[in-house]
Amino acid sequence: MKDEGMSRIVKTITSTIFPFIFIYGLYIIAHGHLTPGGGFQGGAVVASGCVMILVAYGSVWMMKKIKEKNLSVLESLGAIGFIGLAFLGLIFGEVFFSNYFANSKFFLFGEEVTFGVPEFANINTAGILPLMNFAVGLKVIAGLFAIVLIMAYATSKNKEGE
Amino acid sequence: MSKRELVGIVAFSIVAIFFVFTALMIHPFGSPPSDTNMDDYIIDNAQTETGANNAVTSVVFDYRGFDTLGEATILFTAVAGVILLFRRLKK
Amino acid sequence: MNIYEILLTNSPALIVAIPLLGAFLTPLISRINGKLRNLFAISVLGLTGFFIFWLAANIFIGKETFSYVFGGVETSTVIRIIFEVDALSIFMAIIAIILAFVGTVYSWAFMKDNTGLDKYYTLILLMTTGMLGMVLTGDMFNFFVFLEITSISSCALIAFRTNQGFAIDAGFKYIVISAIGALFVLFAIALLYSQYNALNMAVLANAIKYDFVDKIALVLLVGALAMKAGIVPMHMWLPDAYGRAPAPISLILVGVTQASLYGVLRVVFTVYGGISEILKVNAYLSLGTIVVILAIATMLVGVIMALKQFDFKRMIAYAAVAEIGFMILAIGTGLYLVGVGSLGADMAFKGGVFHIINDALDIGLLFLVAGSVYYATKETSLDKMGGLARNMKYTTIFFIIGLLAVAGMPPMNGFASKLIIYESIYQASPLLSIVAILSSIMLLAVFVKVFHSAFLGPAIPKFKNVKEAPKSMLLAMLLIACLIIFFGLFPDFIINNIVEPATNVLTGGVLS
């Protein structure tokens, strides 16, 4: 227990870098419908940032901060958000998964895109796509991090011979 | 040489022949068959139908959104499976 | 449009979406209460079952196929994912939901002493989703995605007893086999995509030219899916997986292997069903011969290995291998008879399709009986059992029903389908029928031996106080036993109303 984690230098540097990685991941999630990227890719970026913290501070410390049960609930919420959006398509667009308010001038992500090759990409477009990106992003962050956390915790306990 | 290795070599060589022949027989790199209807339709209509500038995202979340639901489900399944495997057993 | 019609038109999507949503909700609900979670899982499966039977009634009575386009209207070029629900799909969906429902009911008492039950029920729901998606989808890549959902969730469930090294080993074998199989399937799908720029099964069926690359894709698809269906040279994972998983999971795994078998049928009869006439005859003749040889091997290996087993569940697992042999024997004979232009092909297919549901019920019942015996005695080895019939009356009755059904004795359902299979393969070759009947008799011998050693005989002192299985387990077994007897007493009703439409889907492309 006492030797959990790496040296102080590593810990300081990871905690300095982590916010940037986090923001970068969120940027990739939010711009999924405009630039390369999306929920999965951005989620993987954020999750690897979290894994970096995990490596630096040790899994026992991390497990005290975040229980895997909470991560599992967070992941469930992401998944429910995703399938819920699909179900909303059933209600508003009469088909499962219909993108019912793309280009519909709805205030949230509903503006029409500039067709062809736009000079400035408008982020407020594409209907349910960005929302789905967010749901999937949440799911991937929680899911990937939960996998690594549980595996790291299980093996580290083994090493100590508990 | 054990029986297992012999079976392995036979299976491996059969599959190897399959894959090498496939690599040689398939259409040349960089020139897909002339009728790429499905992809051309998506490239042409991604902006009007889904409002996304990124055609890949429009495929992932709109045209083939159900696959993505499946994909998210697979990740969910893996997490559930890993938690299940590393659960605390009742002593 | 009223709510009734809306629900009906959307039911293909709802059948998959409801258990999926249920699976996502289960971790949240199990935080409240364990009993509530069990009830929730059962009711989700019940609701799914309701939609499946409703859709099935429309398909079998109305003789129509439902197709469902996800996320929009159908365009001239098929780009979206389409669910094509015909009689064969809904037939397989009925099997899947029956097995999943019964397995979940059975789990209530059987699993109650274990930890990690929230994930257990989540994974059962996900496994059901995967099976239903596999059988309902009309899109190749979507099929692959559901194949992976099924194999990942079933792998985690096979390794459920993490304190037993054997169970983990079985799970690892299973995941390696299914990962490689699924990757080959994906490679084959990519080949088809590269040839025709399409992923929809119907579009591919219209476009297919059957050139060299198509042949490779066919071999990869059939090989990989046959590996997952447990056909002989690749059956090694199956006894381990079936034998080491908890009993309800073994029951549902029967459905998983059958969904893979369905994949083989879909690929051969739908995707490759449109190849031109002269090619078809040659292809079907050679394919039929290969399948018959494999089927005979599967049957014999299953029966002979079953004779040698001392572990109850492993024995049933090998019997399941033999039963798979029966199914593909009928299908292979059907293909062969199409190749030689005989009229008996229709009957062979009918027997094969009918045997799919019978096999699921028979083997499933036996697995549940083995689970009850394990629950009562905590023993799996047949050597150490004896005299169980004294204390476990109902379980013994269910075992007798399952035994007769697997061995193909009247008045059980196994008799009805096996009789059709014997008759039809007699047309191809009398020798084949003799082999089939012999292996059926050997199956009977295997289980009579079990009956004698485990249920009859003097009571072993250790098992003096053995109790009958709890009510929920008996209820689950009763459900299956009723279906077995019903199918056995009224085979004509089932064949005319359910099996025949399903068979017509297969033979529609072949016989016309």
Next chain:
Amino acid sequence: MTLPFALNIPYIAVALLILLGLYAVIFKRNLIKIVIGITLIESGVNMFLITLGYRKGSIAPIYTSSPGGIMALPVPQALTLTSIVIGVAVLALMLSLVIHLYRHYNTLDVRKIGGGKE
């Protein structure tokens, strides 16, 4: 079909990658190496999918500040994305099983695994 085989070098690379993975799965005795073999096969298949989507001189199928010209096929890219995530899930589960197997048998050698009780 009539063009020289030299143009198909990406496909040959894919075939080699898959065969390398298959070799590891069939002939290696170490569980970790088997898992690596499976991921190699998976990379090969993913690479194959991506290769199929390429058209000569094409650009990424994204309209945002695109330089113009023909675009690569978007569907294979989406399929690859799905396939990668599936690969991650399978890998996670396989590694957890390997951890458990190592705990039970104290070895990673396939030959020594599967025997014994409990």
